[in-house]
Amino acid sequence: MNDVTASGSRGSSRFPKTLAIIGAGVWGTTLGHLASLNGHQVRLWSRSRDRSLKETIHGAQIILSAVSMKGVPAVVSQVQSLELAPEAIVVTATKGLDPQTTCTPSQLWQKGFPQNPVVVLAGPNLSKEIQQGLPAATAVASRDPSAAEQVQEVFASPSFRVYTNSDPLGVELGGTLKNVMAIASGVCDGLNLGTNAKAALLTRGLAEIIRIGTHWGAQTETFYGLSGLGDLLATCNSPLSRNYQVGYQLARGKTLADILPSLEGTAEGVNTTGVLIQRANHHGISMPISYQVHRLLESHITPESAVEALMLRDIKPE
Template structure:
């Protein structure tokens, strides 16, 4: 595969704009599309080497269907930068794309990547995951520079799950901090959350070691410890007495954990998975329990061994 020279970024939210800025700084020609764009989707995609999906999980399937209907060349490499789970079959973004584009290489970009810090030129690292090694290498070279270190791996499923599930945990940690419960409570919550993430990963068949890498533990730590995290801010604001609607309006951006929490709650109920933190977050977001009750419920669970 040749070096990528032209990238089409679908989505003009904070993350899509940051990725476009990063690629431009690396010398690529970048075209950007959103539902409010004057340029057509076909014009933006035509001839591009990379097709970067940076829309919300709720809008991904619709945009993918629009792209599929164009019947463009299948030589472009997909880069999924969307984090979440589709409620229809609990599918990851790359799986949704693969259903529609089975002959195109698909890669996943995920890691501890707070968009505001990257936009400011602060150092960061990420992962490009794909079963297609050549495609992963092309994308790696397109994004990498002296401020953005890019690794590759061959577990796109685990990479996506880590990126999706940590958003739900960040809401829980934001709630904990909003209630001023301290560092001990926060550390315990993050550690037990990792156990839940591993449980979900095992259910889907992802590689365990992926969750201890950048797209797993790394992303979890960044999202759960920074006020720049939109999902953390949702939890923090809920703990301060704001409604979910008010919190989302205040951050003025998509918080994927709100969407993913409901999917995880369904998964836990139907498949019998033990996901107490995700379940409490889902109830909190649905206004079925208060922030204080959510924490109390987690602390009052039956005593058990840490490792089994």
Template sequence: MVQTGYSPLGLTKIIMQNMKSDLKNVTIIGSGAWGSALADLVQRNDCHVQIWSRQSQSSLAALVSNSDAIISAVSIKGVRTIAEKLQTAKLLPHAVLVSATKGLEPTTGKTPSQIWQSLVPNHPLVVLSGPNLSKEIMEGKPAATVVASYNDDAAQFIQNIFASRNFRVYTNSDPIGVELGGTLKNVIAIAVGACDGLNLGTNAKSALIARSLIEIIRVGVYFGAQPETFWGLSGLGDLLATCNSNLSRNYQVGYAIAQGLSLDEAIAQVQGTAEGVNTANVLIEISDREKISVPVSRYVYRLLKGEITLQQAVEGLMERDLKPENLENLEL
């Protein structure tokens, strides 16, 4: 992602002015679980927050015309439509866009930030991702996240908007890595939910998480991410959160399948969006095309497609050819 069309120095000045003024205007797009939690966080920080969803009567263009920060928390299927709306809207010149979606676009294989960047290139873009189960955040429990951007000033601006006593916010300069950590772990959370649903034990679960992190890094490197980003909050951190909590919708999908439910039944039972199902499809298309080895995600994909049973997935993973652990060569 290359930021074009604005002056970083000008942005710094405007951001500093904004930080000093009492009230920042923030628009959150998406009133689902995550949009609502993010709105709650921003509200704690003396910001004027407005939430817009596709059900709103108000015009999005009118709402964002005075926003210092515009935060998109819709699921992946809504990202392009929303970005297209903002493409034609008149935004404040210094407005910062924040993408909080964890998914991959089916038709293009693009990440949300890539979609935003291609459609609204003249505004700084920040990716927000981390181990952030919305229910815990709504309950005011302590959590940490990452705001990543190629533009340091924009990342710091968003850091200040969100940071509070209960929400620790780190900046990072690898947005694509931060974004993919949050996106790809959703597929793994399905695998781990199934592993727990089958009661396969802590050794199996730990092996699954550790080996999955390696395949997440391989995909990340293909997308141009820094491998070390995945050891942080948005990679390992989010993998642990999502694979260890039955608050995770993706984990719930895997668990339900292990209880004998079909994928459709599992999705129907889960409240809200489980992005890992679609992400598995897109990821396998990419890994087939680019010859990236993603064994765990591939078994999740085949399981969700109904090509194999869960038992066959477990056997298939255990019976793969023996090989070195090979932590130095993560591109393969």
């Protein structure tokens, strides 16, 4: 089946829209189901489906990309070769960084479609909980307030609260960089380091995210919102998080080569960490937790040694 359908609408929109969702993984399918329940027509596309990408996006008012980071440049290029209405809204729900340019997904989409509004969707959104109908909230951010409000209307429901935001870069970086901290958090729990260590890790991890995020051009207050602190708390405390599982299983003695194939989807934090350290080194920004996560993923250090290296850093004011 190429489309998402629902047996009934829980509050159909007065102005139903057609959504083309690129990427039929767990997150793309979940978002499609939310929109379908609100009475919108949803078309799903992936490389394994019969319908062509051209047919999928034809006439769609909203194009939502939920592919993994490594697939974003190719998908942007493919969509560029097709007709996209100038008023069509592009929504990106991918959390990652491009290793070639260190750009975020929304920056790649905006470069490819400078005339179209681009909206970032990110927040503490574990797909399996949303599929179960458990309450959740997210942020939709854009420089175009009208585009953000339209996307808000498409997905908002009694069980899924959607907030608009005017800082798309901050929302996107919050959702992306917390994946690095989720790996560290998994290590913390895998080594049974306790609640004190976990609290310190998340607090200092948020400081790192804010440090590089504001240098990038994002607003500080955004990182205390849903896609920053909210997503950090959800991802760093849930075994449902793929990035958390990477850290946890590394701490339990498994190798990255063993862990990644067993995950349901992509642990974006693995690739994000390398790009983040590349950018941090280029700009001279201190990222001690991220640096140790990077060394761990590169097999240059053990989980225990990574913790020791953080604890033995020079003492200084908070």
